[in-house]
Amino acid sequence: MTDHLRLARAYLLRVAEPPAPGVAELVAAEGPIRAAELVRQGAADDETSARRHLDLAAQDLSNAEEGGARLVIPEDEEWPGWQLLSLRTAGARGVKGMIEPLALWVRGSGLLAELVDRAVSVVGARSATGYGEHIATELAYGLVGAQVTVVSGAAYGIDGAAHKGALSGGGPTVAVLGCGIDIGYPAGHSGLLRKIADQGAVISEYPPGAPPARHRFLVRNRLIAALGAGTVVVEAGRRSGARNTASTAHALGKPVMAVPGPVTSAMSVGCHELLRSGEAAPVASVEEVVETIGHIGTDLAPRRKGRSRATDGLDPLALRVHEALGIRSGLSCERIAVESGVALTRVRALLPELELVGLAHRCESGWCRTLLGVERDD
Amino acid sequence: MTDHLRLARAYLLRVAEPPAPGVAELVAAEGPIRAAELVRQGAADDETSARRHLDLAAQDLSNAEEGGARLVIPEDEEWPGWQLLSLRTAGARGVKGMIEPLALWVRGSGLLAELVDRAVSVVGARSATGYGEHIATELAYGLVGAQVTVVSGAAYGIDGAAHKGALSGGGPTVAVLGCGIDIGYPAGHSGLLRKIADQGAVISEYPPGAPPARHRFLVRNRLIAALGAGTVVVEAGRRSGARNTASTAHALGKPVMAVPGPVTSAMSVGCHELLRSGEAAPVASVEEVVETIGHIGTDLAPRRKGRSRATDGLDPLALRVHEALGIRSGLSCERIAVESGVALTRVRALLPELELVGLAHRCESGWCRTLLGVERDD
Numbered sequence: 152m153t154d155h156l157r158l159a160r161a162y163l164l165r166v167a168e169p170p171a172p173g174v175a176e177l178v179a180a181e182g183p184i185r186a187a188e189l190v191r192q193g194a195a196d197d198e199t200s201a202r203r204h205l206d207l208a209a210q211d212l213s214n215a216e217e218g219g220a221r222l223v224i225p226e227d228e229e230w231p232g233w234q235l236l237s238l239r240t241a242g243a244r245g246v247k248g249m250i251e252p253l254a255l256w257v258r259g260s261g262l263l264a265e266l267v268d269r270a271v272s273v274v275g276a277r278s279a280t281g282y283g284e285h286i287a288t289e290l291a292y293g294l295v296g297a298q299v300t301v302v303s304g305a306a307y308g309i310d311g312a313a314h315k316g317a318l319s320g321g322g323p324t325v326a327v328l329g330c331g332i333d334i335g336y337p338a339g340h341s342g343l344l345r346k347i348a349d350q351g352a353v354i355s356e357y358p359p360g361a362p363p364a365r366h367r368f369l370v371r372n373r374l375i376a377a378l379g380a381g382t383v384v385v386e387a388g389r390r391s392g393a394r395n396t397a398s399t400a401h402a403l404g405k406p407v408m409a410v411p412g413p414v415t416s417a418m419s420v421g422c423h424e425l426l427r428s429g430e431a432a433p434v435a436s437v438e439e440v441v442e443t444i445g446h447i448g449t450d451l452a453p454r455r456k457g458r459s460r461a462t463d464g465l466d467p468l469a470l471r472v473h474e475a476l477g478i479r480s481g482l483s484c485e486r487i488a489v490e491s492g493v494a495l496t497r498v499r500a501l502l503p504e505l506e507l508v509g510l511a512h513r514c515e516s517g518w519c520r521t522l523l524g525v526e527r528d529d
Numbered sequence: 530m531t532d533h534l535r536l537a538r539a540y541l542l543r544v545a546e547p548p549a550p551g552v553a554e555l556v557a558a559e560g561p562i563r564a565a566e567l568v569r570q571g572a573a574d575d576e577t578s579a580r581r582h583l584d585l586a587a588q589d590l591s592n593a594e595e596g597g598a599r600l601v602i603p604e605d606e607e608w609p610g611w612q613l614l615s616l617r618t619a620g621a622r623g624v625k626g627m628i629e630p631l632a633l634w635v636r637g638s639g640l641l642a643e644l645v646d647r648a649v650s651v652v653g654a655r656s657a658t659g660y661g662e663h664i665a666t667e668l669a670y671g672l673v674g675a676q677v678t679v680v681s682g683a684a685y686g687i688d689g690a691a692h693k694g695a696l697s698g699g700g701p702t703v704a705v706l707g708c709g710i711d712i713g714y715p716a717g718h719s720g721l722l723r724k725i726a727d728q729g730a731v732i733s734e735y736p737p738g739a740p741p742a743r744h745r746f747l748v749r750n751r752l753i754a755a756l757g758a759g760t761v762v763v764e765a766g767r768r769s770g771a772r773n774t775a776s777t778a779h780a781l782g783k784p785v786m787a788v789p790g791p792v793t794s795a796m797s798v799g800c801h802e803l804l805r806s807g808e809a810a811p812v813a814s815v816e817e818v819v820e821t822i823g824h825i826g827t828d829l830a831p832r833r834k835g836r837s838r839a840t841d842g843l844d845p846l847a848l849r850v851h852e853a854l855g856i857r858s859g860l861s862c863e864r865i866a867v868e869s870g871v872a873l874t875r876v877r878a879l880l881p882e883l884e885l886v887g888l889a890h891r892c893e894s895g896w897c898r899t900l901l902g903v904e905r906d907d
Contacts, residue, residue, distance in 0.1 A: 168849065168870025201866035201873055248845075282791055362868075364852040366845065411789030411801055413660060414813035423789055426804065426811045433804045433811070435792035467744065471546065474742040488579035490740075492546030495579055 159187035160224045160254040161208035165358040166190060169370055170250035171198040178253060183224075211359050219348075220258040220332055220359075225251075229262040234270075234378050237403040246402045249373060252356040256332045259325075259352030266323050266352055270300035271440060272379030272400070274393045275309025275386040280418050283386030284312040286410055290383065291316030291324070293437030300325060300351065302379045304371065305340055309385045309393070314347055322350030327374045329367035331359045368392055376400035381444045383408040383434060387421025394421050401430055406443050408434040462510065468493050472501045473510055473520065481517030537565035538602045538632035539586035543736040544568060547748055548628040549576040556631060561602075589737050597726075598636040598710055603629075607640040612648075612756050615781040624780045627751060630734040634710045637703075637730030644701055644730055648678040649818060650757030650778070652771040653687025653764040658796050661764030662690040664788055668761065669694030669702070671815030678703060678729065680757045682749065683718055687763045687771070692725055700728030705752045707745035709737045746770055754778035759822045761786045761812060765799025772799050779808055784821050786812040840888065846871050850879045851888055851898065859895030 160183050167174040173195035177186040190199050191206075215221060223229055235251045242249035257263055273291055275283055291301040291313040301317035303310040305326035317324035326347045328336065332355045335341035344353050356374065357367060372395050376382055382400035384407070387393040397407045409431035412419030425431035434440050462470060468491075475490035476482065484502065488495040502518055505511035512521050538561050545552040551573035555564040568577050569584075593599060601607055613629045620627035635641055651669055653661060669679040669691040679695035681688040683704035695702035704725045706714065710733045713719035722731050734752065735745060750773050754760055760778035762785070765771040775785045787809035790797030803809035812818050840848060846869075853868035854860065862880065866873040880896055883889035890899050 166870075197872055197875070198870070201876070202870055205867070282793070286792060364849075366848050366852050410792055411797070411804070411811070413791055414664060414788055415660070419789070420813070423811055423813045426789070427813075427817065433789070433801055435798070435801045435805075439805065470744050471742070474744050489583070492544075492576070492580055494575055497575075498579070 155184055156226050157212060157222055157224055157254075158208045159183040161211050161222050161358075162187045162206065163190065163253050164222075164256075164356060165205050165207050165211060166199045166202040167195070167253070168198070168202075169252060169356050170248050170373075171195070171253075172250055173198045174253070175250050183253070207358070214333075214359060215256065218258070218333060220256060222254050223257045223263050223354075224254040229264045231264045231267045231378060233264075234267050235374075237377050237405065238373060241403050248370070249399075249402070252374065255354045255356055256359065257352050257354045258332050258348040259354075260349060261323055261352055263325075263352060263354070266300050266325055267302065267378045268300075269298060270302050270325065270379050271444060272302040272375045272382040272396065273309070273313035273385060274303055274375060274382060274396045275313075275384055276388055276391055276393060276418050276421075277306050277308040277310075278388075278418070279308035279312065279386050280412075280416060282412060282416070283309055283410075283418055286412075287312035287385045288316035288319070290385065290410075290437060290440065292320040294440065295320035295322060295324070297437060297441055299441070302327065302375055304329070304368070304375055304392075304396075305337075305344060305347070305353070306392075307337055307339065311340055311343060313385070314343060318346055318350055324351040325378065326351075326353045327371055327378065328353065328355040328357070328363075329371040330363035331355060331357050331361040333359045334362065336363045369395055372396040373399050373403075376403055376405065379405070381406035381408060381440070383410065383440055384422055384425060384431065385410045386412060386416075386418040387425075388417055389420045389424070391421050394425065397425055397431060406445070407431040408440060408443055410434060464508075465505075465510075468497055469501050469505060472498055473505055476505075476511055476518055476520035477516075478520050481514040481519045483517045487518060533562055534604050535590060535600055535602055535632075536586045537561040539589050539600050539736075540565050540584065541568065541631050542600075542634075542734060543583050543585050543589060544577045544580040545573070545631070546576070546580075547630060547734050548626050548751075549573070549631075550628055551576045552631070553628050561631070585736070592711075592737060593634065596636070596711060598634060600632050601635045601641050601732075602632040607642045609642045609645045609756060611642075612645050613752075615783065616751060616755050619781050626748070627777075627780070630752065633732050633734055634737065635730050635732045636710050636726040637732070638727065639701055639730055641703075641730060641732070644678050644703055645680065645756045646678075647676060648680050648703065648757050649822060650680040650753045650760040650774065651687070651691035651763060652681055652753060652760060652774045653691075653762055654766055654769055654771060654796050654799075655684050655686040655688075656766075656796070657686035657690065657764050658790075658794060660790060660794070661687055661788075661796055664790075665690035665763045666694035666697070668763065668788075668815060668818065670698040672818065673698035673700060673702070675815060675819055677819070680705065680753055682707070682746070682753055682770075682774075683715075683722060683725070683731070684770075685715055685717065689718060689721060691763070692721060696724055696728055702729040703756065704729075704731045705749055705756065706731060706733040706735070706741075707749035708741035709733060709735050709739040711737045712740065714741045747773055750774040751777050751781075754781055754783065757783065759784035759786060759818070761788065761818055762800055762803060762809065763788045764790060764794075764796040765803070766795055767798045767802070769799050772803065775803055775809060784823070785809040786818060786821055788812060842886075843883075843888075846875060847879050847883060850876055851883055854883075854889055854896055854898035855894075856898050859892040859897045861895045865896060
């Protein structure tokens with residue numbers, strides 16, 4: 152039975168270019184096996200007439216098996232149904248194109264559902280700067296260290312840096328492609344894709360051999376947005392695919408984050424626009440990403456605090472008295488009163504208090520400030 | 530009468546360390562002349578007992594006149610009453626320390642109220658980075674170009690860069706000091722302070738000769754926050770005076786803005802925290818500052834748009850057909866249908882449409898994509 156299901160879904164992936172709402176409806180109504188039969192007979196004509204003669208399902212499945220890949224279908228235990236449900240609910244709310252994949256071609260050692268159980272998507276510009284690639288690498292390295300899987304798109308620039316950072320942290324990481332998983336695109340990342348499959352998974356809803364295309368990247372982006380509990384945009388130009396992923400994540404009701412960068416950098420313009428529009432929250436560290444995601448934040452680190460200063464607890468009058476104290480030579484109480492503008496009786500009461508907390512001391516010529524090492528910058 | 534008022538306020542500024550709520554109340558209830566008399570006789574004892582014997586008002590005023598300075602009092606036309614009103618209303622709402630100055634010592638050619646009629650405060654870290662100083666300079670230069678006065682605190686780092694940027698743009702700029710206006714602090718900025726006075730104003734509520742002190746900077750910050758229609762933090766460490774100014778501006782109900790920077794920079798941490806907490810809006814340009822300020826935004830530049838792309842208007846099927854087109858050699862309609870997954874009849878209809886908008890053309894071997902120059906990065 153599962154073989155029939157898998158054959159039917161492999162056939163449907165081959166003949167219907169995603170997202171194919173007509174085919175999805177047919178599958179929902181009739182089940183995949185009957186839907187495949189109906190498509191062969193001419194149903195969902197608009198979406199399948201061009202390819203429905205391509206009956207390559209058995210061949211696709213056996214080729215995949217030989218190549219160490221598999222087709223994961225919704226009927227499988229490893230199907231990441233919880234994550235992909237966000238697509239169905241957004242689709243039900245009327246967000247266009249938010250259709251669950253019919254199945255996913257997967258190359259990789261891990262079980263897909265486990266891999267994306269705790270996952271964050273890290274995306275960004277292809278022509279990233281050194282700054283952006285550094286941040287993507289560090290962020291991904293830190294995320295896998297916090298047991299969070301890094302999902303990205305295997306493109307040059309930020310995507311590649313994110314995958315590499317995750318791999319150097321011991322993985323796992325998941326690459327979602329806009330072409331067949333056998334294509335090795337982009338060419339310069341074919342070695343990287345192999346490593347990703349070793350420590351995670353390379354996945355795609357496009358059939359083996361499907362070449363990359365711009366509309367496929369945009370359609371693919373919905374899967375990147377859906378598989379992460381949130382999406383971090385590390386760098387993005389004014390118009391960019393990463394912003395499309397961010398908008399999709401937003402439409403799916405998932406937190407969108409953007410990493411600030413120099414306002415002088417064209418590659419941070421998209422991030423700053425996301426921040427300015429309120430669509431994204433700024434994140435500067437793994438802790439902030441985890442904090443923003445929230446529901447996977449069980450290992451949330453405590454918030455850092457600013458360094459404390461010896462004078463922090465002083466009330467305003469004591470602070471003024473402290474400021475008026477001499478550093479090199481001492482001052483009389485009367486002089487301190489004039490300098491600080493604090494009444495002499497209060498000065499006389501405050502000085503011993505300052506002495507007690509180690510902020511003042513008596514010297515030959517009067518009262519001195521006790522120095523406590525370097526003071527803050529402001 | 531105005532001389533008596535001025536003498537009374539000069540006396541009160543000399544004997545009461547701001548903010549002095551008791552003296553302020555006395556002035557509000559009794560008027561400045563009677564309040565000064567009462568203080569001399571021992572009223573507002575807590576705030577004035579240490580200095581009330583210092584009757585230097587006449588001397589302070591004549592020294593100031595000789596030095597080219599003046600005391601501006603609320604009874605003067607050039608008093609920036611509208612801006613400082615924000616302190617009174619915040620004080621009435623219970624925000625601590627939000628007390629209007631009793632008067633302001635001013636060195637400068639311009640009339641104070643006119644100078645701050647359209648003003649933005651630009652503040653930041655003393656130990657700024659090259660990036661921060663560059664941004665502060667450019668922002669201030671652009672603001673004065675938009676007829677906006679730049680208010681800052683004359684400190685090293687961001688403050689100094691903001692004043693310099695404003696001066697290089699032809700001014701005006703206003704420096705608010707945490708010491709007497711005759712002190713020339715910080716020492717390295719004494720030349721800068723002279724130039725600021727030439728093209729704007731150097732102001733302080735501290736009497737001549739008052740040395741700088743940390744608590745004075747904090748008290749001074751409320752004036753910087755009040756005199757601008759909004760406050761921009763260019764760079765700030767985790768703890769910083771600039772954040773104090775930002776919090777005050779926020780408490781005064783004025784827009785707070787922060788410039789994003791590299792998340793790897795300790796000097797941008799304060800800005801990112803302001804953004805993350807929602808206390809500040811991100812700004813990356815003069816236009817965004819002016820847009821955020823809003824009510825001084827009459828010369829608001831139109832929002833920039835992303836570059837448009839020839840394929841922008843295409844529906845998803847037309848986009849898929851366009852993507853499937855060959856670049857070097859042509860393809861048949863049948864082949865394009867299979868590649869794009871679009872029904873052959875639709876392909877046949879869409880290709881002439883693409884040709885019409887200049888995105889496709891017929892060649893010897895079939896249909897080709899028409900190239901339109903460089904494509905975007907994503």
